[in-house]
Amino acid sequence: MLQALKDAIIRDGVGIGTEVVKVDSFLNHRIDVKLVRQMGEAFAEAFRDDRIDLVLTIEASGIGAAIATAQSLGDVPVVFAKKGKTRNTSGDVYTAEVYSFTHQVTNVIRVDRKYLTAGMRVLIIDDFMANGEAVQGLRSVLEQAGCVCAGVGVCIEKGFQPGGNRLRSEGVKYVPLAVVDAIDHGRIILRDE
């Protein structure tokens, strides 16, 4: 957990209904670049001993934290999966389907084959963990490439949705920097760990 992120969520996050956590003011639209650096340092510390060869994320909101993490891990490369509506039929890319509950649409993510080599130890970084569809799509890409998913780090987990617990139950090394346990009449309730 990262106290600076928890503070930002409480101070600037907006809870809507029972499921939506808006952090547009420091993570998803406007970016607090000092916080991004701190998130990178926190992920790097958590995965320091996991011999990470590459950080994998997905456009667009995960890119900042992924770069910061890669820099703190000694300048390992970042690859960001691209999102599209259609399955690219060329053989040059790994693809996976990712359903977005938020937008109720299925996206296809793709990663160029030449940037993933069998045996690479890859750290997945993303901004949000909700139902976990994006991370599962990235894990599928890694599996197709014969890479090892050495861990998953997310900035904010929505603890009342199943993605985080699925990773925990599967024994994947999983590090969220903040967990939202509930949204209660606009108030965001964070897990205390």
Add this chain to the structure above:
Amino acid sequence: MLQALKDAIIRDGVGIGTEVVKVDSFLNHRIDVKLVRQMGEAFAEAFRDDRIDLVLTIEASGIGAAIATAQSLGDVPVVFAKKGKTRNTSGDVYTAEVYSFTHQVTNVIRVDRKYLTAGMRVLIIDDFMANGEAVQGLRSVLEQAGCVCAGVGVCIEKGFQPGGNRLRSEGVKYVPLAVVDAIDHGRIILRDE
């Protein structure tokens, strides 16, 4: 100009036909995070005395360089414009239409009104300058918000397309870190400055 970027373009860039410069291996898909940091330092040095309040970019490939620049400018905030197909009709956002010659499609970019305050001095950062549509869209957003466009920095200008020269002729402070003058049978020819 940034020698490390010029070296990367010559070493790893791929010239296709007479107009396409592919830098997927270090900028647009896989990211060389050390180079991103160097680009940020170069932009920050160029705009050090321009009293920048905020860095504005557009998802997704510009985000890395924008964050690095903002960090080197003393942790000013970044805002990235979001891209969509449709004009958001709520009054909460500034929008502009951006035509992509590459994809032959018109996107609508949008920035939440609350992140741009009249009088702010804003630095626009993007990965590529070709016809200049994206940067003109961002300038339109700044104008709507009453902000000052204090400068424009791009990683790579395609010097044979009109976007860069348009900015120069309008007297905007404009800093490209590398300029591709031509693509000749697959060979990328950089401007020597």
